[in-house]
Amino acid sequence: MNSLITSIAVKDLDGEDVDLIRLYREKVQLLMLYNNDCLGCTGRALPLAYEFQIQYPSIQVTGIHADFPTREGTKENIKAVFRSGNNPFPIYIDQHHKVYEQFHAEGTPQWLLITKNGELYRSIFGSQDNAKNRLFYALESLIGLDR
Incomplete structure (x- = not known):
């Protein structure tokens, strides 16, 4: 990929x-494209992103709510998904699903693992065990390269 x-x-x-590339330059980024109306996103992917944030404190975990017609994210409805009413990691809005299109996402959730140099290392679709395992191995591989 790269x-x-x-x-x-x-x-x-x-x-x-x-601009997430500028904002988090020189950090490994794990970006999750998701939508609040996606049950796999809210039920599995958001908790998984939080789990990765805890397990890999050196990386920047970020959520990107991909807006689609009649499925737009607002500050209120994005925060309402979390029991505490606060985002556990930074979340941004992809108006008109431009980032979703930029990375040719297969659906939501779509995970983007970006190197410290701003290269796309892996793009992985899904939230079930297979995607979780692929993400884990990609993270371990990329972080191992940085050591």
Whole structure:
């Protein structure tokens, strides 16, 4: 895979423009494209992203809510998914699903593992055990390369 990414343009929950490549430069990033209306996303992928954040504190875990017609994310409905009412990691909004299209996502959740140099290391679809195992091995492999 290893294609260089120059920009990942999203909005923060207050509607401000953010470029994730610039914001988290020189950090390994695990980005999860998801949607609140996706039960696999809210029931399995969001908890899995939190699990990876705890297990790999050196990486930046980030959620990106992919907006689709009639399935848009707002600050309120994104935070409402979490029992505490607070996001456990940064979450941004992909208006008009441009990032989703940029990475040719197969659906939601779509995971993007990006190197410290801004290269796409792996793109993995899903939230069940097979995807979880592939993510785990990709993370272990990439973090092992950085040691």
